[in-house]
Amino acid sequence: MKRLLTVLLLLSVFACGQAQDINGLIISNISIVDLEKGSVVPNQSVKISEGRITQIDDIGHQAEDDFPVIDGTGKYLIPGLMDCHVHTTAGPPNVLISQLEKALKDGVTMVRDMGGDAVMINEWQKDENLEIPTIYTSAIFAGKSWMNNDRRALMSAHRTTPGTTAWLRSIDSTEKIDQYLDEAKAFGLNGIKVYADLTAEKLNKITDKASERDMIVYAHATVYPATPIEVVTSGVVSVSHSERLLTVLDEKVAQTYHLDQNNNRNYIPEDLNSQPVINLIDAMKQNNVALDATLLVSKIRSEQIGDNQDSRLKTVYALTRKIYEAGIMVLAGTDYMIERESGATNLHDELILLVEKAGLSNLDALRAATINPAEVFKLDGYGQVAIGKIADLVLLNSNPLDKIANTKDVFLVIKNGKRLD
Numbered sequence: 001m002k003r004l005l006t007v008l009l010l011l012s013v014f015a016c017g018q019a020q021d022i023n024g025l026i027i028s029n030i031s032i033v034d035l036e037k038g039s040v041v042p043n044q045s046v047k048i049s050e051g052r053i054t055q056i057d058d059i060g061h062q063a064e065d066d067f068p069v070i071d072g073t074g075k076y077l078i079p080g081l082m083d084c085h086v087h088t089t090a091g092p093p094n095v096l097i098s099q100l101e102k103a104l105k106d107g108v109t110m111v112r113d114m115g116g117d118a119v120m121i122n123e124w125q126k127d128e129n130l131e132i133p134t135i136y137t138s139a140i141f142a143g144k145s146w147m148n149n150d151r152r153a154l155m156s157a158h159r160t161t162p163g164t165t166a167w168l169r170s171i172d173s174t175e176k177i178d179q180y181l182d183e184a185k186a187f188g189l190n191g192i193k194v195y196a197d198l199t200a201e202k203l204n205k206i207t208d209k210a211s212e213r214d215m216i217v218y219a220h221a222t223v224y225p226a227t228p229i230e231v232v233t234s235g236v237v238s239v240s241h242s243e244r245l246l247t248v249l250d251e252k253v254a255q256t257y258h259l260d261q262n263n264n265r266n267y268i269p270e271d272l273n274s275q276p277v278i279n280l281i282d283a284m285k286q287n288n289v290a291l292d293a294t295l296l297v298s299k300i301r302s303e304q305i306g307d308n309q310d311s312r313l314k315t316v317y318a319l320t321r322k323i324y325e326a327g328i329m330v331l332a333g334t335d336y337m338i339e340r341e342s343g344a345t346n347l348h349d350e351l352i353l354l355v356e357k358a359g360l361s362n363l364d365a366l367r368a369a370t371i372n373p374a375e376v377f378k379l380d381g382y383g384q385v386a387i388g389k390i391a392d393l394v395l396l397n398s399n400p401l402d403k404i405a406n407t408k409d410v411f412l413v414i415k416n417g418k419r420l421d
């Protein structure tokens, strides 16, 4: 009898634990920030069930289902934020995990990893005890010289030879591209990042074959010998780093960039109205290529280097503004998820820079971390507070449409329908 009681007790404890996980939540009386319309809808009640938003209205559901109720009075609800450019390989795993945990607490519910150790990332994502953002994973496709010489390739290789695995692939010829893409897909990688040392011929074949498989390809701004113009007309969905796009302004820099990256980083173009820039922006627009601007990392590097960097940084901001004003979609990525010294989550500061330096409206900056990446990377369940979407949500204490820095003012984060403490 005693044993039976123990079993029953255990079962009921188990049932309670499960009920909390699989049931849901109600957020009552909240103001929803509508990122499509750019307005705030007050006094809404949001019901979440089994990880998804199942109902939104102004009636209130407090009595239903015995779901716990979060009082949203005075709070603002936005979709979880996405940092579109992080590197999960830049440090020891325990440090990286704590950085990811910190980012999630600050409202970053998804990150696009730009090509880390995919075996390790898969292990993290399967570990239910880890409270970290969802990681959108990338396979890096690059030339052999990059794979063999870049220490980041070695760090991501998971004790294999860089360039020989599904997530880190050396593209020596165009022959095996079909096979490499199939392997990346079979491994579960979400997208292909083309990085360096690729000709336009190889790049075009990668994007053609990827689109046959409904796979997404995106690029670093400089993939030389493929030039930025060749990159943005190849079929990639986004390019990273406004600062790297500056090289398009100078033929000589463009031709020698891959030979002398460090020296060419000091290049400061004078004229953003020159034909090469106009051509680049036109090509981005015509080919629907989004810009992952990464302004903060340019600012941090500029502060570290000093010298001529002020005028270079101003040009980076001005180019980003020009691209945004041309109607090209902007994505918010940091390259540098957590500020090393202060421990702050950098995405919020990237959003502030996009507003203050590149002229984005508060609404467009918010979109750059929500509905824009959802559209560009085909993340159907994400990026909006809407019925049927995954309940990755952030409750803010103040309205981010009034002031973009209010995204730092986090009251509470919900991940997959589960409230984080």
Ligand SMILES: [Zn+2]
Pocket: 085, 086, 087, 114, 335
């Ligand atoms: Zn990067």
